[in-house]
Amino acid sequence: EILGPVRVELDGTPLVVDTRKAIALLAYLAVTGRxxxxxxxxxxxxxxxxxxxxxxxLRRTLSVLKTAxxxxxxxxDRGSIALRxxxxxxxxxxxxxxxxxxxxxxxxxxxxxxxxxxxLDGAVALDRGxxxxxxxxxxxxxxxxxxxxxxETYRRELTxxxxxxxxxxxxxxxxxxxxxxxxxxLELDGLHEPAQRLLISALAAAxxxxxxxxxxxxxVRTLDRELGVAPLxxxxxxxxxxxxxxxxx
Numbered sequence: 111e112i113l114g115p116v117r118v119e120l121d122g123t124p125l126v127v128d129t130r131k132a133i134a135l136l137a138y139l140a141v142t143g144r145x146x147x148x149x150x151x152x153x154x155x156x157x158x159x160x161x162x163x164x165x166x167x168l169r170r171t172l173s174v175l176k177t178a179x180x181x182x183x184x185x186x187d188r189g190s191i192a193l194r195x196x197x198x199x200x201x202x203x204x205x206x207x208x209x210x211x212x213x214x215x216x217x218x219x220x221x222x223x224x225x226x227x228x229x230l231d232g233a234v235a236l237d238r239g240x241x242x243x244x245x246x247x248x249x250x251x252x253x254x255x256x257x258x259x260x261x262e263t264y265r266r267e268l269t270x271x272x273x274x275x276x277x278x279x280x281x282x283x284x285x286x287x288x289x290x291x292x293x294x295x296l297e298l299d300g301l302h303e304p305a306q307r308l309l310i311s312a313l314a315a316a317x318x319x320x321x322x323x324x325x326x327x328x329x330v331r332t333l334d335r336e337l338g339v340a341p342l343x344x345x346x347x348x349x350x351x352x353x354x355x356x357x358x359x
Contacts, residue, residue, distance in 0.1 A: 131155050131167070132174045134247055135191075140200045141260055145185070145192035154256070158249050201236045202264070208233035209271055227282070230275040234294065237268055269298045276308060283359075285316035301336060303329070307345050314352045315359045322352050 134155055139146060152164035159167060172191065176184055183197040195203065208229045215226055241261035247253045276291035292309040299305065306329045313322035326341075326349035333339050340346075351357045 129171065129174055130245070130247060131171045132178070133245065134250075134253055135168075135171055136175060136193075137242060138253075138256070139191065139193045141202060143195075143203065145190040147190050148188075151191060154253055155247070155250055157252060201238065205233050205236045206267070209267060212271075212274070223278075224282075227275065227278045230271055230278070231287075233271050234268065234275060234291070240265070265298060269295060272298070273305070276305070276312075280308060280312055280315075283315075285312050288312040289316060300332060303333075303342055303345055306341075307348055310345070310348055310352070311357075314357050319352050319357070323349060326352075 135151060138151070138154070148165065148168060152159075152161070152168045155171075156164035156167045172184070172186060176186075179198075183194050185192045185194050193200075212226045212229050212233075215223060241264045242257055245257070272291050272295040276288050276295055279285075279288035279291055289309065289312045292305055292312060295305050296302065296309065306325070310322045310325050310329075313319075313325060326345070329341055329345060333341055348357070
């Protein structure tokens with residue numbers, strides 16, 4: 111099964127392929143979302159082989175993919191290879207389509223429109239972990255470089271979606287969902303102090319001042335351990351207001 115956000119389904123069943131090169135080829139086609147030339151894929155996945163050997167290996171790998179896909183979802187001609195979007199469900203396609211719809215709806219940064227919040231809920235629910243986590247092609251440094259760039263791109267996209275969702279849920283006063291989204295945001299960027307303040311505020315607003323103060327103490331320890339700095343004055347002031355009973359939503 112393709113790892114992380116590149117999970118592919120065929121008629122509701124996750125696709126499973128049994129060679130690493132087939133996984134790499136499918137991931138590349140799914141993430142780029144456009145046709146790739148045979149020359150590009152042969153050079154990317156079999157750089158150690160000569161042209162003839164690389165193209166032969168590509169043909170064998172395409173045969174593996176065609177079998178796994180049951181003859182659908184893959185468009186192959188003499189010069190290029192592509193996936194047919196209307197025949198497959200790919201998580202990263204659905205994720206990015208939802209984000210595009212949210213970006214196209216102009217209602218400010220917080221994303222508090224109910225429709226967009228629903229789209230963001232659906233988008234982040236598709237996350238299944240780091241892009242191709244634990245996967246590597248030892249024979250292709252170029253593919254590994256591509257994978258690294260795409261993993262960081264996906265991480266930024268997910269972080270942005272979670273930030274917008276967390277702020278939108280907080281703006282709506284849905285503290286439980288704001289807390290959940292902010293915790294996931296912080297799993298990706300634990301040193302982001304505005305996110306820490308949002309979580310502290312959401313916990314206090316949800317009637318959990320003790321948990322909010324514990325979170326603040328965790329922030330103090332984390333910043334000291336990782337960066338050797340104290341929290342910003344805004345973070346400390348927020349914690350003091352909660353401690354003194356002065357916090358107001």
